[in-house]
Each structure stands twice: as C-alpha cells, then as structure tokens.
Amino acid sequence: MTTLRDWLIDDSPASPMQARLGRFYRIFGALMHNPLAVVGAIIILVLVLTALFAPWIATHDPLRQALGERLLPPSAAHWMGTDELGRDIWSRVVYGARITLAIVTLVAVLAAPAGLVIGVAAGYFGGWVDRILMGITDIFLSLPKLILALAFVAALGPGIENAIIAIAITSWPGYARVARAETLTFKNSEFISAVRLLGASSLRVNLGHVLPLCTSSMIVRVTLDMAGIILTAAGLGFIGLGAQPPLPEWGAMISRGRSFILDQWWVATMPGFAIILVSLGFCFLGDGLRDVLDPKSGEQR
Amino acid sequence: MANNNTTTAPAQTRRAGAQSPGRRRLFSLLGFLVTLGVTFIGLLAITFFIGRIVPIDPVLAVVGDRAPVAVYERVREEMGLDRPLAAQFVSYVGDVVTGNFGTAVSTGKPVIEDLARVFPATLEMATLGIILGVLIGVPLGVIAASRRGSWLDQGIRVVGLLGYSVPAFWLGLVGLAVFYAKLKWVGGPGRVDIFYDGVVTPITGLILVDSIIAGDWEIFRNAVWHLILPASCLGFFSLAYIARMTRSFMLDQLSQEYVTTARVKGVPERLVIWRHAFRPIRVPLITVIGLSYAGLLEGSVMIETIFSWPGIGNYLTVALLNADMAAVLGSTLVIGAVFIGINKISDVLYRMLDPRAR
Numbered sequence: 001m002t003t004l005r006d007w008l009i010d011d012s013p014a015s016p017m018q019a020r021l022g023r024f025y026r027i028f029g030a031l032m033h034n035p036l037a038v039v040g041a042i043i044i045l046v047l048v049l050t051a052l053f054a055p056w057i058a059t060h061d062p063l064r065q066a067l068g069e070r071l072l073p074p075s076a077a078h079w080m081g082t083d084e085l086g087r088d089i090w091s092r093v094v095y096g097a098r099i100t101l102a103i104v105t106l107v108a109v110l111a112a113p114a115g116l117v118i119g120v121a122a123g124y125f126g127g128w129v130d131r132i133l134m135g136i137t138d139i140f141l142s143l144p145k146l147i148l149a150l151a152f153v154a155a156l157g158p159g160i161e162n163a164i165i166a167i168a169i170t171s172w173p174g175y176a177r178v179a180r181a182e183t184l185t186f187k188n189s190e191f192i193s194a195v196r197l198l199g200a201s202s203l204r205v206n207l208g209h210v211l212p213l214c215t216s217s218m219i220v221r222v223t224l225d226m227a228g229i230i231l232t233a234a235g236l237g238f239i240g241l242g243a244q245p246p247l248p249e250w251g252a253m254i255s256r257g258r259s260f261i262l263d264q265w266w267v268a269t270m271p272g273f274a275i276i277l278v279s280l281g282f283c284f285l286g287d288g289l290r291d292v293l294d295p296k297s298g299e300q301r
Numbered sequence: 302m303a304n305n306n307t308t309t310a311p312a313q314t315r316r317a318g319a320q321s322p323g324r325r326r327l328f329s330l331l332g333f334l335v336t337l338g339v340t341f342i343g344l345l346a347i348t349f350f351i352g353r354i355v356p357i358d359p360v361l362a363v364v365g366d367r368a369p370v371a372v373y374e375r376v377r378e379e380m381g382l383d384r385p386l387a388a389q390f391v392s393y394v395g396d397v398v399t400g401n402f403g404t405a406v407s408t409g410k411p412v413i414e415d416l417a418r419v420f421p422a423t424l425e426m427a428t429l430g431i432i433l434g435v436l437i438g439v440p441l442g443v444i445a446a447s448r449r450g451s452w453l454d455q456g457i458r459v460v461g462l463l464g465y466s467v468p469a470f471w472l473g474l475v476g477l478a479v480f481y482a483k484l485k486w487v488g489g490p491g492r493v494d495i496f497y498d499g500v501v502t503p504i505t506g507l508i509l510v511d512s513i514i515a516g517d518w519e520i521f522r523n524a525v526w527h528l529i530l531p532a533s534c535l536g537f538f539s540l541a542y543i544a545r546m547t548r549s550f551m552l553d554q555l556s557q558e559y560v561t562t563a564r565v566k567g568v569p570e571r572l573v574i575w576r577h578a579f580r581p582i583r584v585p586l587i588t589v590i591g592l593s594y595a596g597l598l599e600g601s602v603m604i605e606t607i608f609s610w611p612g613i614g615n616y617l618t619v620a621l622l623n624a625d626m627a628a629v630l631g632s633t634l635v636i637g638a639v640f641i642g643i644n645k646i647s648d649v650l651y652r653m654l655d656p657r658a659r
Contacts (some may be wrong), residue, residue, distance in 0.1 A: 036458075139343030140656045144599040144640045147617075148347070154621045155351045227465045235603055238470050239618055254471055259608075261478045272471035279466030286461070 008017040011252025015076020030292040042280025050097040060088035062095040092248035110168035123183030140173040153241045163242040182214040216293040223286035225280035403627030412631035421506025423612030427597040429532035434539030442547025464541020473607035488527035490609035531608040539593040546589045554578040591647025595640045
C-alpha cells in the first residue's frame with residue numbers, strides 16, 4: 001500500500017500516466033479532507049447508482065396505477081406513500097433519478113463543449129473574433145436564465161427534449177467566459193509558443209494544449225451549475241413545460257401533488273426532498289472541487 | 302458583472318488618462334450607453350428569434366387551415382412575413398419601442414396594458430423580499446466570516462447552499478401548507494382576502510402604498526398579512542446569496558493588515574468587524590444586492606404561480622400554458638429589460654461609489 005502511494009505522489013513521475021494518476025490521487029486526497037465534499041460525492045454516487053439500478057431499488061412499478069390505493073400515507077408497504085392514481089411515490093422518485101441524471105448529463109454534454117469552444121476561440125484569436133463572440137456571450141449572460149429558458153420552451157413546445165435544449169441554450173455563456181479567461185492566461189506562455197514554433201496549426205494548439213488546460217475550471221463550473229440546471233428542469237416540469245406525464249419527473253410530481261398539499265402533504269413534499277438532496281450534493285461537491293482545483297477563484301459566484 | 306468592471310475599468314482610464322475629467326466622464330457615459338444599447342438590441346434579437354422558431358404558422362393561426370392559397374398569401378403579405386428577415390426585425394424593434402407588443406390571446410387586451418397592470422404586484426413582492434434578504438443576509442454573512450470555521454459558520458454555509466438547492470415552488474408550497482394551513486400565521490394566496498379585492502382604487506398599483514393613500518389601514522394590514530409569506534420565500538433566495546457573498550467579502554477584509562493593526566491597537570473585536578472591516582465592503586455589496594434584486598424578479602415566476610399572485614410571473618405562466626406568444630415575448634422583454642436595467646444601474650453605482658473605479 002505504501003509503495004503504491006509513494007509511486008503515486010512521486011515528485012518526478014516516469015511517465016505521463018504516472019503523473020496523471022498522481023494528480024488524481026492528490027485531488028482525491030484533498031477532497032477527502034473536506035467533509036462537505038465527501039458528503040456531496042456520496043450523494044452523487046447514490047444518485048448514479050439509484051439511476052442505474054432503479055428496477056431493483058424501486059419496490060413497485062412507477063407507472064402502475066392502483067386506484068384502490070390512492071393517496072395512502074407513508075407506510076411499510078409504500079415508503080413515501082402513494083399519489084392520486086395509487087402509484088408508489090418511492091418508486092417514482094427512484095425512477096425520477098434517471099430523468100434528472102439524464103437531464104444534467106445532456107445539458108452538460110451540450111452546453112459545456114459549446115461554451116468551451118467559443119471561449120477558447122475568443123481568447124486565442126482575440127481582436128474582432130473575441131469582441132463579437134464575447135458580445136454575444138455577454139448579451140446572453142445579462143438576460144435572466146429561467147425566463148429565457150421558459151420562452152425557448154414555449155416556442156419549441158413542451159417536452160423533456162426541448163427543455164434540455166432550452167436549458168443548454170441558456171447555460172453555455174457562463175462556460176464561454178470561464179474558458180476565455182483560462183485561455184488568456186495560457187495564451188502567451190512559453191510552452192504554447194514552443195508548440196507553435198514546432199509548426200502546430202492553431203487547431204492543434206487549441207485542441208491539444210489549450211482545451212485540456214481549461215478542463216479543471218470547466219469541471220468546477222459545471223458541477224456548481226448542476227444545481228441550477230436541476231432546479232430549472234424541475235421548474236419547467238412543475239409549470240408543465242418539461243417532462244410530460246406519466247414520466248416520473250420530480251418537478252412534475254410536485255405539480256401533481258400541489259392540489260393535495262394540505263391533506264396529503266407527502267405527494268408534493270417527497271419529490272422536493274429528492275431535488276434538494278441532489279442539488280445540495282452537487283453544490284457540496286462543486287464547492288469542494290473548486291477549493292481543490294481552482295483555489296484562486298475563492299467564493300465568487 | 303463584477304468581472305466586467307475589473308477588465309474594462311483599467312483600459313478606460315488608460316485611454317482617457319490624458320484628457321480632462323469632464324471628457325473622460327463623457328466618454329465613459331457614451332461607452333456605457335453603447336453597451337446598454339447593444340444589450341437591449343441583443344435582447345430584442347433573441348425574442349425576435351424565439352418568435353420565429355415557433356412551430357405554429359402565424360398566418361395559419363389567423364386564416365385557419367382551410368383557407369385558399371390566395372387568401373393565405375394575402376394575409377402573409379399583410380403581416381409582413383414575406384419581407385426579408387432584417388426588414389421584419391427593424392419593424393419589430395419599431396413596434397417594441399412604440400410600445401406595441403401585440404395582443405394577448407388570453408385577455409384580449411394589448412400586452413403592454415396587461416404588463417403595466419401586473420408589474421406593480423411583482424415589484425411589491427420582490428422589493429419586500431430583497432429588504433428581508435438584506436436585513437438578514439448581511440448580518441449572517443458577517444457573523445459567519447467573524448467566526449470562520451465554527452459550527453455557526455458551517456450552518457450559515459449550508460443555509461447559503463440551500464438557497465441554490467431548494468426549488469422555489471416547493472418552498473412556497475410547503476410554506477403555504479405549514480404557515481397558512483396549519484399554523485394560520487399568515488394569509489393565503491392572492492394579494493388580499495377576496496372580500497377586500499378591488500376596494501382600493503389602484504393609483505400606483507402597489508397595494509401597500511395605495512391603501513395608505515386611501516387611508517384604509519384594514520386593507521393595509523390584510524395586504525401585509527398576505528405579502529409576508531411569498532416575500533419571505535423569495536427573500537430566502539436573496540438571503541442565501543447575500544450571506545454567501547458578504548461572508549467572502551468579509552473574509553477578504555479580515556485578512557488585511559489594517560485589521561491586524563486595529564486588533565493590535567486593542568480595538569474591540571466588534572468595532573474591528575463593523576467599523577473597520579464592514580465599511581469597505583458596502584460598495585461591492587451594492588452590486589450583489591442589485592444582482593440579487595434582479596434575480597428575485599425572475600424568481601417570482603415560480604413563487605407567484607404558487608401564491609396566485611397577480612404579477613408578471615403568473616401572467617407569464619398562464620401565457621406559456623396557452624402558447625400565447627405575444628404575451629410570452631412581451632413578458633420576457635419586460636423582465637429582461639428590467640433585469641438588464643438593474644444590473645447596469647448597480648454597475649454605475651459601483652463605479653460612482655468606489656474611489657478606485659472612479
């Protein structure tokens with residue numbers, strides 16, 4: 001065990017592989033010293049496992065209606081009670097983890113690379129390219145995200161795919177800003193000049209050398225944004241523009257439970273706890289990751 | 302916003318350094334107006350674009366799907382949809398500038414009239430919300446910073462993060478169930494009880510102000526009774542953000558050498574914190590409060606839906622569900638414009654108040 005550890009924290013790694021693993025080990029070690037980050041990581045891990053093994057974790061079919069068992073309070077048979085169609089809320093929350101995970105993953109996959117490319121291009125080329133790209137970015141940044149997402153979904157039509165597209169459209173500008181700032185700090189460094197002197201094209205310089213250096217701050221930013229993405233998606237679902245019934249999306253479930261909030265409180269509150277838990281998990285992890293990967297940015301958010 | 306400041310301010314002072322202060326101020330004012338104008342054009346371009354991608358054919362919506370081709374073409378021409386996009390955009394900008402936002406399908410009235418009617422309700426709620434957020438959030442942030450690492454600090458940090466993790470609509474629902482239905486501490490949905498509805502003539506549209514003008518204290522009390530819960534829910538989100546930012550600003554100050562000097566001189570800790578460390582952060586806090594206020598206007602969409610609050614958020618949600626695009630885009634424009642406006646004003650205030658940015 002000690003030898004493996006020594007190999008990992010070796011100050012002069014023999015191969016890029018060893019250096020990379022050593023870096024991961026150090027980040028991991030630093031994260032482990034931050035109790036909130038550990039809690040966050042555990043929550044996200046539980047979310048992923050729940051989404052993967054939903055059929056085994058759920059006690060009932062999330063879509064099966066049992067009108068004889070409508071609006072039952074939480075009990076041994078139904079851990080979170082049942083909704084107005086007799087569906088088991090626990091099972092629906094468990095399957096809802098899949099939808100939430102799919103939404104945040106897809107938004108991240110769509111928005112982060114888009115923002116990264118735009119930001120790196122603006123930072124690297126400078127001049128007019130920078131001015132135009134950042135002008136557009138700033139316009140998007142100065143507009144309210146939720147309202148913009150709502151308007152886009154209204155235009156595209158309700159549905160989970162359109163909700164994802166709308167959230168992605170409103171999320172990329174933040175990433176573009178981060179990527180541009182990072183690019184500007186590396187742009188004039190010696191190793192970039194060296195690569196250019198070796199005759200690398202600007203595409204190669206950016207893809208091979210600038211982009212990878214932006215990843216750590218991008219990961220921090222994406223993780224911190226996850227909570228906002230989850231809340232926006234749930235909000236769209238709540239209004240009725242996101243995931244459509246009978247999909248067990250948490251926001252839509254709260255919306256259904258709204259009419260029963262006074263007498264059957266569990267219908268609306270249980271999915272809310274799931275949203276809060278997962279969003280908090282991402283916040284905790286993001287905070288911890290930022291302290292480790294990007295200590296200079298401090299608390300600015 | 303804060304980023305913008307730090308990147309643009311030095312460049313401007315360098316360029317204008319040799320000129321007289323009056324000209325410098327004129328230039329920075331011009332620069333400000335240009336960015337403001339570009340941002341507004343950008344907002345218009347986005348709403349115009351959204352209006353274009355609607356899959357519903359606006360011509361079919363007018364003539365119906367059984368109209369002959371000739372009628373279809375004529376209506377299309379009348380609506381100006383055959384012209385090039387740029388020309389359409391110019392006339393769209395003209396329409397918006399002259400206050401023509403189209404007619405809302407759901408109310409049958411011009412969108413601009415509807416918006417003027419509903420906006421004060423939102424403004425009232427958001428204003429009370431931000432007041433609560435500042436009054437509670439700033440002291441919390443200061444306390445957290447002065448006891449860094451303590452359990453109190455951790456607790457405030459979690460409250461701050463909850464502000465990013467709790468869905469506004471869920472908080473409103475639970476608040477309604479607990480404080481209205483169970484404890485009966487506050488009024489229910491709506492701005493006043495139903496039998497007080499429409500008693501006070503709207504002058505400003507702010508029911509608190511209107512009832513004072515009318516001298517009707519019963520309605521004033523009732524309105525406060527109804528306002529307090531939605532405003533608190535909304536205020537929670539600004540509280541979380543403000544507390545978080547205050548804490549980080551304070552930590553910055555407390556690590557400065559002048560604070561150490563004050564402590565060495567034997568200044569009591571309470572004075573070190575409030576008189577020495579807190580004073581310099583008031584200026585950046587203004588920007589934070591401005592941002593958060595603008596954010597509350599946005600956050601009110603969800604809260605208003607829950608509390609049947611007759612504000613712009615509720616109007617927007619109803620329009621969204623009816624696919625009433627004129628009303629949707631009108632609301633988006635107004636919320637966006639107010640959002641941009643507040644952001645820019647807090648930017649300007651920051652520059653005026655901070656001697657380094659002046």
